[in-house]
Amino acid sequence: MKLSVGALVAGSLFATHAFAQEVLPPDNKVSTYGTIGYTYADGGPGAQFGVITGRLGVKKGYFGLEGEAGVGVAGSEILGYRLHLDYEVAGYGIATVPVTNNFQLLGRIGYGHTQISVSGLSGYGYGN
Secondary structure (H helix, E strand, O other): OOHHHHHHHHHHHHHHHHHOOOOOOOOOEEEEEEEEEEEEEEEEOOOOOEEEEEEEEEEEEEEEEEEEEEEEEEOEEEEEEEEEEEEEEEEEEEEEEEEEEEEEEEEEEEEEEEEEEEEEEOOOOOOO
């Protein structure tokens, strides 16, 4: 019994040491990055969109700026009306908090605009 308790205590000391890694501060150099990808946007029942999205960013230390733009490549049809996401644009301020040297938390706050068009409304006019 004494041997198993001692092994358990020794094992917990080694496990604690693994969690006590030093997190290095960020470089004060300006870094840039970019991504491109496919986004599936669900706008509710029957309104799904496929979007090719690109993002560019610049970061210094813990803070940075991001810009995002996307163009719709797949739309939906609801009750005979065709919905298509024309484009989306957004800008964000970002902040990061390092948790380990290989993992960080990211927060973004910003503003975006999405343009959606509806076709199949021929014969109907607003204000006629």
